[in-house]
Amino acid sequence: MSTTRAAPAQSRRRAAPGRGGSGPDERRLNWRNRLYRFDMRYMPYLMIAPFFLLFIVFGLFPLVFNGVVSLRNYRLDDPTLPYWAGFENFTRLAGDEDFWNALYNTFGIFLLSSVPQLLLALVVASLLNRKLRAQTWWRVGILLPYVTPIVASSMVFSVFFSRDFGMANWVLGLFGYGSPEAPIDWRADKPHSWTAIATMVNWKWIGYNALLYLAAMQSIPRDVYEAAAIDGAGPWKQLWKITVPMIQPVIVFTVVLSTIGGLQLFTEPMLFDPNAQAATGGPNGEWQTIAQLIYKVGWKDLNLGYAAAMSWALFLIILVVAGVNTLLTNRLSGGRK
Amino acid sequence: MKRSWTHWARAAAAGAVSLLMVAACSGRSTTDDASGGVVTLKINFWGDFGLQELKTRYEAANPNIRIQLNSGEYNAQHEDLQKKLVAGSGAADIAAVDEGFMVQFRGQSDKFVNLLDKGAGSYESKYLPWKWKQSLSADGKTQIGLGTDVGGLAMCYRTDLFKAAGLPTERDQVSALWPTWDKFIEVGQQYTAKTDKKFIDAGTNLFNPILGQQPVGFYNDQEQLQMEQGPKVAFDYTVKAVQAGLSANLVSFQADWDKGFTSGAFAVLACPAWMLGHIKDTAPGTEGKWDIAAVPGGGGNWGGSFLTIPKQGKHVDEAYELLEWLVQPEQQIEIFKKVGNLPSQPALYADPAIAEFKNPFFNDAPVGQIFPKMAQGLTPQYLGRKNGPTRVAVENVIRRVENKTLKPDAAWAEAVKEAEKAGKS
Numbered sequence: 001m002s003t004t005r006a007a008p009a010q011s012r013r014r015a016a017p018g019r020g021g022s023g024p025d026e027r028r029l030n031w032r033n034r035l036y037r038f039d040m041r042y043m044p045y046l047m048i049a050p051f052f053l054l055f056i057v058f059g060l061f062p063l064v065f066n067g068v069v070s071l072r073n074y075r076l077d078d079p080t081l082p083y084w085a086g087f088e089n090f091t092r093l094a095g096d097e098d099f100w101n102a103l104y105n106t107f108g109i110f111l112l113s114s115v116p117q118l119l120l121a122l123v124v125a126s127l128l129n130r131k132l133r134a135q136t137w138w139r140v141g142i143l144l145p146y147v148t149p150i151v152a153s154s155m156v157f158s159v160f161f162s163r164d165f166g167m168a169n170w171v172l173g174l175f176g177y178g179s180p181e182a183p184i185d186w187r188a189d190k191p192h193s194w195t196a197i198a199t200m201v202n203w204k205w206i207g208y209n210a211l212l213y214l215a216a217m218q219s220i221p222r223d224v225y226e227a228a229a230i231d232g233a234g235p236w237k238q239l240w241k242i243t244v245p246m247i248q249p250v251i252v253f254t255v256v257l258s259t260i261g262g263l264q265l266f267t268e269p270m271l272f273d274p275n276a277q278a279a280t281g282g283p284n285g286e287w288q289t290i291a292q293l294i295y296k297v298g299w300k301d302l303n304l305g306y307a308a309a310m311s312w313a314l315f316l317i318i319l320v321v322a323g324v325n326t327l328l329t330n331r332l333s334g335g336r337k
Numbered sequence: 338m339k340r341s342w343t344h345w346a347r348a349a350a351a352g353a354v355s356l357l358m359v360a361a362c363s364g365r366s367t368t369d370d371a372s373g374g375v376v377t378l379k380i381n382f383w384g385d386f387g388l389q390e391l392k393t394r395y396e397a398a399n400p401n402i403r404i405q406l407n408s409g410e411y412n413a414q415h416e417d418l419q420k421k422l423v424a425g426s427g428a429a430d431i432a433a434v435d436e437g438f439m440v441q442f443r444g445q446s447d448k449f450v451n452l453l454d455k456g457a458g459s460y461e462s463k464y465l466p467w468k469w470k471q472s473l474s475a476d477g478k479t480q481i482g483l484g485t486d487v488g489g490l491a492m493c494y495r496t497d498l499f500k501a502a503g504l505p506t507e508r509d510q511v512s513a514l515w516p517t518w519d520k521f522i523e524v525g526q527q528y529t530a531k532t533d534k535k536f537i538d539a540g541t542n543l544f545n546p547i548l549g550q551q552p553v554g555f556y557n558d559q560e561q562l563q564m565e566q567g568p569k570v571a572f573d574y575t576v577k578a579v580q581a582g583l584s585a586n587l588v589s590f591q592a593d594w595d596k597g598f599t600s601g602a603f604a605v606l607a608c609p610a611w612m613l614g615h616i617k618d619t620a621p622g623t624e625g626k627w628d629i630a631a632v633p634g635g636g637g638n639w640g641g642s643f644l645t646i647p648k649q650g651k652h653v654d655e656a657y658e659l660l661e662w663l664v665q666p667e668q669q670i671e672i673f674k675k676v677g678n679l680p681s682q683p684a685l686y687a688d689p690a691i692a693e694f695k696n697p698f699f700n701d702a703p704v705g706q707i708f709p710k711m712a713q714g715l716t717p718q719y720l721g722r723k724n725g726p727t728r729v730a731v732e733n734v735i736r737r738v739e740n741k742t743l744k745p746d747a748a749w750a751e752a753v754k755e756a757e758k759a760g761k762s
Contacts, residue, residue: 274593
């Protein structure tokens, strides 16, 4: 990092006299010097170029192309429509109850997953930050769900939450909720299906976030805690008054990350549906997320233009929500901004 | 200010250079395989189409042809074909398409080779009329695929559960119990009253066969939604059965449904020829407890495939020759013997290999007689462009009635509303 920053400053100093007229110094530069200059000035850009290239090909281009498609009539089953649609796809979006339903579901599941997920991750991390027996075992253990392939775990959860022979109902039955005669149908309404899907998301991501928090926590000096303990602060108070403010950048990072992930939720709701092929997210769209709706509109209704418009709307929504969340988190976790 | 600008310019220049480098590397590297005189034909399909030995035989007879069999997952293969059609290249030379996806691809008939141009018109009389019509474009001028197998449709029932409920167990007597769907529901009510168990697996698996028997489905051939005719008949029967508590409210191919085969969660289900293998695999312990009776209403089909030739292929002529060879009677019988796929050409049903075939798992039911009869009893029905989404929408309404989030008397209005929405999607 420091070399890349130094390079332009250095070159400016050299270029300034050079611009007045080619001095004798310039001519005396042999190939070694030139190579050195090339190395200093351009090599860093060349080295990071592959990333940007891939980003252009697989990130920027699809984004822009998507924008173009969203202004088109792009129906696979009806090529007779006029080429350009103008903003028709976007105006249609505003009155589409499926879209608003999907948005509502997405936010519902997002709140049910992100908030408990990050709070629990914080608690888990602070537990792991103590002196424990078999420390590495615990730390690797909490990361295991993250390593599990998402399709595999979603399918297992899908069976776990099934109505007739599901383990979730069996466990709840032990505590007196639901009975074999009137089992909970996890796919019949919004609260149940949202809870089930949020559980899948939480299970997968708590460990990952906890590990990020743990890494940040280990850079907090011990004496801060010791001083607080002497002043009479308990573990809970220490967590909220010392740990959280001091790992605030990581918290903001995880909040942004889980916002993006939460609003793009696809695999879990998709595989939760017994009739996954239809991508309707339940018989009445109970848990259809926006990503799922985009897939349905594009590849089931074969309306790629409208699906592209939805993708763009989702992109803008994520930008706004991630921005708001960053601000909120900064405030809540004691940042100065 | 200036400094940051040159900064950007430099970054952009570096990016442009590397972009060129990548572009230089990614030039056309595909060599035309026709140069050596050998043409490779790729066939995309799912599961087992019984092509392995036919491939060897065809290659031996045609030394300039190599066949590449590419079996994948059912949904993935169709989605892959759709994406390659949009992209304009990369599709297989011969792509199998299932009945359930046929409407979608038939609507894009300009992307497929019109087999009528290749002389496939002479096969029309050999096929089941509805099978031929399924892959024909709306204007009747483009035929995008030739049929391979059909599912037919019969009712698989558990003889032990029927016996316990005091119902007859002999397949002819059972068929005689339900000549119509009204009778079928009556039998179901007797069964549930006696045993306090569910009779059928799902309302949707009642709705679809009944709808398939109607002269007009969701859409007429003018592409207008016709909810008050065929769909209304099928929907009323379905809701009646659900209200009477006959349905176990399961969803096909889901874990609970699979368990239902062994646990006796339902006593009867509509089953096409290919379902027999599924029952045998999911519930091997129920061997001998199943038998097969006729479908009420006298005809039906569920599933079956076609072979199509995407226009973008480089060797469409060779592909058509292979396709034509594959649908010939000898090959179709060969496939039936190998994997049990029932051909869609009625003349073949008289072949002893099919006519005398019995299935030991299902009490030696003469499946070679039952399924062809059901497949032939079906009248061709026009499937509209929006048939797939509309069917999903109405099925979802049925599922809502089943899980009691929708009142049965409000269901029909809701079904019409959802179907209209799906039609406009």
